[in-house]
Each structure stands twice: as structure tokens, then as C-alpha cells.
Amino acid sequence: MPSAVLLGYRIATARALAGLTRSQVSEASGVSVSMLRKLESGERSPSDAVLDVLAETLGTTADELLGGPGRTDSRVHRAIPAVQSAIATYDLPDDxxxxxxxxLILGVDELTHHRVNSRYGQLAEQVPPLLEELFRALDTATGGHRRRVAHLLTLALRAADAVAYKFGYTDLSARLIGLMHWAADFAEDPALLAAAAYVRIEIYFASDRLSQGLRSVETALDAMPPLNTVTQVASAAALHMRAAVVAGRMRNADQARDHLSLAELLVRQVPERLYDGTAVGPDSLRIHQLAVAVELADPADLDRAMAGANRWEPPRTLAAERRSHYYIDLGRAQMQLGQREHALESLQVARRIAPQHVREHGQVRAQLATMLRLSRGRNEELRAFCRWTRAV
Known part of the structure; x- marks a missing residue:
């Protein structure tokens, strides 16, 4: 999307959040209504002076309008340098x-628990010292013990990546994912390598290179050995579900449905639980089916998904982040069907389940910004939600 269009989008959203009409903004700023309309539509780009006066009128700053939503959880951002330092000498760890x-197992289990329940502040603070300790352990371990330590290190790196990726540190995220593959090689576990391939999709989402991302998942599936263990079956099912979402985002309906069908066959063989940090099972499949319907935006798929949503909700035994994902996608489906009030209710449910997850979710911010503009800023509950997520 051109920068002028993005900037116009943010100006319009900030105006809705402030509860102002174009005429009111024009009167306060001296920018004509016709010029404001062109700016909001992306037809024109403002000069620095115009941007400054509009930002002041709308109660924000020029930097925030230019750069998008600001940062939220300061605990996470304070911890990021320590994460970067922890991985800087991964292959030459200090004594x-x-x-x-x-x-070590208990420490990694705690990190995974924080990750799947979207407790990013605690996760970010606890991950650096544990990573450093696991790098030391891997450097000195041998034989089967080294494989076990490598497995733990891979899961710890995945936890660190969750923070980096969700808070916009895409370069750090890519580095952590590369280290996941490095550590998984030492573990000599095909299921763990599949888990690393599952997470690697984030790189392609961040760079909007979906076709390469889909190829990477399918390559990982082709590389898997015969599925002789429950964990291997679950890993393959997770990759198929991931591939279905990627294909759905590409609007490739045939591939998306094929991958969902293959995932369904595999999911019948595994109980719902975490496998190498990924939730897999019948409930997770239903959540992915809704996500794919939303990505495809096909009316028939959406109608089926909504009919299913009226009869089912994710059980509380599922991790908070996965349940929150379901209600975020339900809200997106409701928006596509023109059900804005229901969409807001779904996002509020997601927020109650996993507030940090919702607050840092880019699709939530985009959806709230759209809802705010459509409501012309008249819904105070929606305005408060937007302020909380910093959707502007």
C-alpha cells in the first residue's frame, strides 16, 4: 500500500478516535475540508507543516502518524537488548x-507456558539468562544428553522468538528462528525440525513472501520421515494447518482446502495438547478452519464457519493464545459479514482471554481502526479499545 494511503488511513483513524468531523478539524487546524478529504483518501501527501498542525489538532504526534501504532509493553522492550546479548555468542558461550x-526442563516449561498464554513481559525477562545457560550446557554436553539439551534450547529459542516477532523486532526474530534450526539439528529429532519449520513461516509473513513461505512448509513436509510416533503425526498435522492458512492468505482455495483435509486425517490420530510447543488436535483444527475461511473470504466458507461458531467455542483447556486467536478470527469473519457489533464483542472476549496477545496483534489494530472509522468515532467503548491497543 503506498505511503500516502497509509498515512491517510492513520489520519482518518486518529480523527475518528478524537471524535471530530472534518469540519471541526478544518476549523481548528486551518486545513481545508477538501484538502483533508484528499489527505485521508491518499490522493495527496501533507507537507511537514500541515502534518504537524493536523497531529496537534488530533491529539497525537507527526511521528506516530508516520510510523503507525506506538510501542506498548515497556517490560518487553527493556528486555530485548538482553535477548540480543544472550544470542550474540551462542557458539562461544562464557563460562x-x-x-x-x-x-532446565522446568525453566523451559515455564517459558513455554508464558508463551502459549501470551505473558510476554514475564517471558522476555526470563528468557535471556536461560538461553545463556542452555548455550553453555549444549557446549559441554555429549551423546544423548546433548540431544536433550538441544531440544530444550530449541523450545527456549522459540519462546524468545514469540516476543521478538509479536513486538516488531523482525530481524531479531529471523535470527532466533535460524538458531532454532541450528539447535534442532543437534537434537536429531524430525518432529523438532518440523516445529522449527512451522515457526519459520513468520519470516515470510513479515516480508509478505507468501508463495516462498508455502513452499518452505511443503518442503518440510516432504522431508519428514514415515510418521511413526504421535509427536511426528502431530508435527505433520501442524505443518498442514500452517500451510492451509498461508494458502488461504494467498487466496488459493484448492491448496488451502487440500492441506486442511490432510490435517484432519492426521488430527484424528492425536489427542489435543502441546507437541514441541505447538497446540495440535481436533480443537486446534477447528480454529484453523475458521482462520482459513477468513483468509479466503469466500461467502460459502464464511457461512459454514459462522454456523459452526454458533454451536462451538474453544474449551478452556486450550492455551489462552490459541483461544484468543479463535475470537480474533471470529471477529474478522463477522466484520466481513457486516456484523460490526458482534465483531467488537468477539474482540472483547479475546481481550479477556489473553490481553497482551490482543494488544500486540496487528490484525486486531487494523480491524479496530476500520471499525472506528466506520462508526465515525461515536462508540466510546470502541474508542477506548483503540486507545488501549494504540490502534492509531
Whole structure:
């Protein structure tokens, strides 16, 4: 999308958040209504002076209008340099203490728990020292113990990536994903390599290179050995679900449905739980089916998905982030069907389940901004939600 259009989008959203009409903004800023209309539509780009006066009138700053939503959780951003430092010497770790394996397992389990329940502040603060300890442990371990440590390190790196990716540190995220593959190689576990391939899709989402992302998932599926364990079956099912979402975002309905069908066959063989940090099972499949319907935006698929949503909700036994994802996608489906009030209700449910996840979710911010403009800023609950997420 051209920068002028993006800037116009943000100006219009900021005006709606302020509850002002174009005439009111014009009167306060001296920018004509016709010029304001052209700016909001992306037909014109404002000069620096005009942008400054509009930002002041709308109660924001020129930098925020130019750069998009601001940062939220300061705990996470304070911890990022420590994460970067922890991985800087991954292959030449400093000397230091290494706890018994049981303690390392508990530490990684806690990180994974924080990740799947969207507790990003706690996760960001706890991950650097544990990564450093696991790098030391891998450097000194041998044989089967080294494979076990490598497995733990891969999961810890995945937890670190969740923070980096969701808070916009895309270069750091790509580095962490590369290290996931490096550590997974030491583990010599095909299911863990599949988990790393699952996470790698984030790189392609961030760079909008979806066709390459779909190829990477399908390549990982082709590389998997015969599915002889429950964990391997679950890993393959997760990759098929991931591929379905990517194909859906590409509006490739045939590929998306094929991958969902293959995932459904595999999911019948595994109970719902976390496998190497990824939730897989019948409930997760239903959540992905809704996500694919939203990405495809096909009316028939949406009608089926909405009919299913009226009869089902994700059980509380699922991790908070996965349940929150479901209600975010439900809200997106409701928006596509013109049900704005229901969409806001769904986002509020998602917020109650996993507030940090919702607050940092780009699709939530975009959806709220659209809803705010369509309501012309008249819904105070919606305005408060937008302020909380910094959707402007």
C-alpha cells in the first residue's frame, strides 16, 4: 500500500478516535475540508507543516502518524537488548553455572507456558539468562544428553522468538528462528525440525513472501520421515494447518482446502495438547478452519464457519493464545459479514482471554481502526479499545 494511503488511513483513524468531523478539524487546524478529504483518501501527501498542525489538532504526534501504532509493553522492550546479548555468542558461550537437567526442563516449561498464554513481559525477562545457560550446557554436553539439551534450547529459542516477532523486532526474530534450526539439528529429532519449520513461516509473513513461505512448509513436509510416533503425526498435522492458512492468505482455495483435509486425517490420530510447543488436535483444527475461511473470504466458507461458531467455542483447556486467536478470527469473519457489533464483542472476549496477545496483534489494530472509522468515532467503548491497543 503506498505511503500516502497509509498515512491517510492513520489520519482518518486518529480523527475518528478524537471524535471530530472534518469540519471541526478544518476549523481548528486551518486545513481545508477538501484538502483533508484528499489527505485521508491518499490522493495527496501533507507537507511537514500541515502534518504537524493536523497531529496537534488530533491529539497525537507527526511521528506516530508516520510510523503507525506506538510501542506498548515497556517490560518487553527493556528486555530485548538482553535477548540480543544472550544470542550474540551462542557458539562461544562464557563460562558459568549449569543447573541439573531437571531444573532446565522446568525453566523451559515455564517459558513455554508464558508463551502459549501470551505473558510476554514475564517471558522476555526470563528468557535471556536461560538461553545463556542452555548455550553453555549444549557446549559441554555429549551423546544423548546433548540431544536433550538441544531440544530444550530449541523450545527456549522459540519462546524468545514469540516476543521478538509479536513486538516488531523482525530481524531479531529471523535470527532466533535460524538458531532454532541450528539447535534442532543437534537434537536429531524430525518432529523438532518440523516445529522449527512451522515457526519459520513468520519470516515470510513479515516480508509478505507468501508463495516462498508455502513452499518452505511443503518442503518440510516432504522431508519428514514415515510418521511413526504421535509427536511426528502431530508435527505433520501442524505443518498442514500452517500451510492451509498461508494458502488461504494467498487466496488459493484448492491448496488451502487440500492441506486442511490432510490435517484432519492426521488430527484424528492425536489427542489435543502441546507437541514441541505447538497446540495440535481436533480443537486446534477447528480454529484453523475458521482462520482459513477468513483468509479466503469466500461467502460459502464464511457461512459454514459462522454456523459452526454458533454451536462451538474453544474449551478452556486450550492455551489462552490459541483461544484468543479463535475470537480474533471470529471477529474478522463477522466484520466481513457486516456484523460490526458482534465483531467488537468477539474482540472483547479475546481481550479477556489473553490481553497482551490482543494488544500486540496487528490484525486486531487494523480491524479496530476500520471499525472506528466506520462508526465515525461515536462508540466510546470502541474508542477506548483503540486507545488501549494504540490502534492509531
Amino acid at each position: 558459568g553455572p549449569i543447573r541439573p537437567t531437571e531444573a
